[in-house]
Amino acid sequence: MAYDLADAIALARANKAQGIAKAKLPWREKKYRPLVFTARFGWKVRDGDRLLLSLGRLRDRIVLPVPEFTDRSGHLVTPERWGEMKLCWSTVARSWALHISYRAVDDSLPGAGSPEAPEPGAVSVHAVTVAVDEGVINPMTLAALGPYGAYEVLVINGRGARAAKQVRNKGMARLQSKMSCCRTGSRRHRRLAEAKRKLRAKTTRRLRDFNHQVTAKANRFIRELVAAHERTTADGTDVVVRLVVGDVRGIERNTEKRRRASRSTRQQLSQWERGTQERQLAYKTGLPIQYISEANSSQTCPFCLHRRKVRGRRYVCANKACALVLHRDAVGGVNIHTLAVNDGTFVPVPPGTDIRVKYLRAQPGWSSGQRERHGFHQHAQARAGASRWREARSSAWYRATCTADVGDAGVAAVPKGEPR
Ligand SMILES: [Zn+2]
Structure with missing residues (x-):
């Protein structure tokens, strides 16, 4: 403990010496x-x-x-x-x-260095560019060229996270309005504050699981794509990966001052877990993230470069001769890929290029042992009768059987004895 404190003081002094104004000596009692x-x-x-x-x-x-x-x-x-x-x-x-x-085994993918300066004396390199378009509704859309020249697009749906956030926002508002009616420090106030803490913790757990679902699916997509490229390239060619993300950093800033978005959209933007997901994806793939400007990438048709505003989830090209119909986020992903490959300029995708879109839903899953515990509680609930569930929870039988400590090892609680 003393070492920690000494470390913290030394760090704060070093920061102050470097002119970081925010640096403070440790002051809070932990x-x-x-x-x-x-x-x-x-x-x-x-x-x-x-x-x-x-x-x-x-x-x-x-x-x-x-x-x-x-x-x-x-x-x-x-x-x-x-x-x-x-x-x-x-x-x-x-x-x-x-x-x-x-100590973990290093399984990171081979990353491409900066595209301008290839390493001297390198063997022939086959670079795969994976473009990521991020959004509030679909947290990640990945687009890349498959080994046979068709676009592979993966749209990861984010409905689970939106539901979790809405439950939290509504619940917090309800509890807050109740709290405003009672005196600070009263028993009711304390109970409501506790309920708020519980709700916040539960949502945080749900969202953490959700973010891992999203990035795990994206990671698997990238690894499968790289494996497909490795199978088709000639021996002696190294497959390297470039991970490019459309730059949306800072969208959530200044939305109130300039009134660029409605209240609910502002709330959605500020609760967007983009940074966390980027960090997790970079960690899981072992690749550095490159940012490029994503200006107009969701409005431009990738085939004929016509531009239009999009409403809803479907992109329909305004050009009658082209008449492309594609998922809106897939358009964004393909365009970011085009921009990344062509140094930031739009180049039409060759006509007839196949765009294969795959949809995956990131749903909260079961943790280890949760299924057994859930089954046990469902069983107990059915025995007590669904309508009598609230009373059943305070019954002697419930207390005798269900308060048995459920261990972290994933073992379901077992009833101590048969009821009646
Ligand atoms: Zn078009």
Whole structure:
């Protein structure tokens, strides 16, 4: 703890010396503080099934079952690969969480360097450009050329996140208006504040899961595309990937002053999780993100370069001779790809090019063990009768069976005895 404080003071002084005006010395009294267990002395595994966390010479150790978790490729991470651990209070999960660091296998995709300066003496390189169009409704649309010259487009739907955000916004507003009617610090006020914290934590968990769903689907799309290109290119050619994102940074700023958007649109924009998703995608693919201007990319027809305003989800080309009909975000993705390949100018896509659009929905999934727990609770609910559910929850049988601690290992609670 003293080391942490000393580090923080040193960092603040260094920042001040560099002229960062915001730098402050540590001033807040921390309520929670992560406990760090180092690899050699802090934690050890005994008998292969118990994890001992040392709290110092005179204190009792924390004993836990050895946690099991997998890395991104689905392989079990054994304690030999573990490093430092941190025991943290998670405000989102509202419980203690043990963070374990481990050495991961580097599976990042080969990234293309800056396109102007290819490495000297490099073998022949086949560059694949993946364009990403981001939106509020469909968080990510990926467009790239497949190995046979057709466009592969993936539209990831974001309805789940919008629903979660709306539940939160409406619920927060309702609780806030109730809170404004009661005295600060009263019992009712405290309860409403607690309900607000719970709602916020629940939404944060839902959105985190959603963001991972989106970026995992995008990551899989990119990896499958690269694999397809690797199969078709000649031996000795390296396939490198360029990840280009239409630059929408800063759209959410200054919307109120200039009244560019309605109130609800402004709220949607400010709650857009674009940055988080970009970070996750860059991390999962191991590629740096390049930003290019996406001006007019959603209004221009990729085949004939006619421009029009789009309403709704469908893009219909205004040019009668072309009459393209395509998903609006797919148009944006293809155009960003064109801009990225041609240094920021629109070049018509050759007529007759196939554009294959695939839609995926990013839905909140089940965590490990959740399905069993859900099944058990559904069963209990059916026994109690759906209409009597509220009373059943306070019944002696419910308290005897359902308060059994559901462990993190994913084991469903088992009834202690049959009712009646
Ligand atoms: Zn057209």
